[in-house]
Amino acid sequence: MSRAVRYDEFGGIDVLRVDEVERPVPGDGQVLVRVKAAGINPSEAAIRTGAVSNIFPSTFPSGQGSDLAGIIEEVGAGVSGFAPGDEVIGFNQHRAAQAELALVEAGDLTRKPEKLSWEVAGSLYVVGVTAWGAVHAVQPAEGETVVISGAAGGVGSLAVQLARRTGATVIGLASEGNHQWLKSHGVIPVAYGDGVADRIRAAAPGGVHAFVDTHGGGYVELALALGVPADRIDTIADYAAAAKYGVKTDGGAEAGPGAGILAELAGLIADGQLELPIAGAYPLAQVREAYTELERRHTHGKIVLRP
Structure with missing residues (x-):
């Protein structure tokens, strides 16, 4: 038993x-x-x-x-x-x-990998493959700016790091208690809540090119209001908005063979290049x-x- x-x-x-x-x-x-x-x-x-x-x-x-x-x-x-x-x-x-x-x-x-803790290893698949798929869907590139909501959560904390690895400037929406962690990973932290659009515009004077929503609750509409094209917005949390506005919902399934992505991410974490x-x-x-x-x-x- x-x-x-x-x-x-x-x-x-x-x-x-x-x-x-x-x-x-x-x-x-x-x-x-x-x-x-x-x-x-x-x-x-x-x-x-x-x-x-x-x-x-x-x-x-x-x-x-x-x-x-x-x-x-x-x-x-x-x-x-x-x-x-x-x-x-x-x-x-x-x-x-x-x-x-x-x-x-x-x-x-x-x-x-030997250097991977059990806690991290056992938590990696869903958030890792989802973050990989969502970031891949919006194709951030060097010189561009991408905004990620829920940036300190399970998916978001990996998504901001994967987006940074493309060379893009990354703005992470999170509570102020998580801003220092975001800064330490090369992410520009912005507090969510009232006035968030103005704070994003101030942090991204050249505009926002892509948006990954890991939280839901109005962020698809925010991305559109910021001028982000629908085909460069991905939400893993607001499927009603995705259907209404034609934005992407790529996540785990779109990442391809899960075990392969899992092995890649596990290796990056074991080598100290990512943190979960x-x-x-x-x-x-x-x-x-x-x-x-x-x-x-x-x-x-x-x-x-x-x-």
Whole structure:
């Protein structure tokens, strides 16, 4: 037996529980991973409430989570390149990563660099591939200016760094408590809230060329008001605005083979060229507390479960 996060119906944080479940058995092409860390994401909360059930239907009891890092316990038939004892990072396609043991397709795994902490490794897939896809969608270039909302959050904190690596000037919208971190990464911090458009114009006298919205709530309209062309605006949070104005919604799926991007990002972090801040780590039994913190939407970086 092992423990795993489960819920039996759509609802709030109170539907989450940790159950004893049968030990998973790897099938063809699968690997059984003993999970050392599993990241949590706003998208999982949306799935749990049923708000996106037309896109992500659920069967009950449902597991939760896709990000994970851990140690291989068993490999199924047809698996090559991995063996028990290997330290790996990857993603679970069946929303079952928040568990002590998780089945993962071998093609969705890559080796964990030795210098990468378990917390960072287990939190990297969703935010990393999403940030990569969103920045790639707006194609910032040297000499241009790109604005990123939610710049200190899980996706935003990686997106600002990836955008800086293109040579573009990056303006990050965040609360003042996160401005020093943004400055230390070469990002121009701007406080969100009333008057934000004027503050952006003051910080970007040459205009804004691209905009990545990781937060939602009016930033697509702000980008358009700043004169950014629709094809250089990407939102991962405001799909209604995207449909209305014809802006992009590229994120994880558009990044291409996830394991390849994951390996690239993990290597950059291990080499000290990128940073993924960790806001907090919780034991599996405190999954409700972890999502309570997440849903306040004011964390700097990622929240992670440690089964």
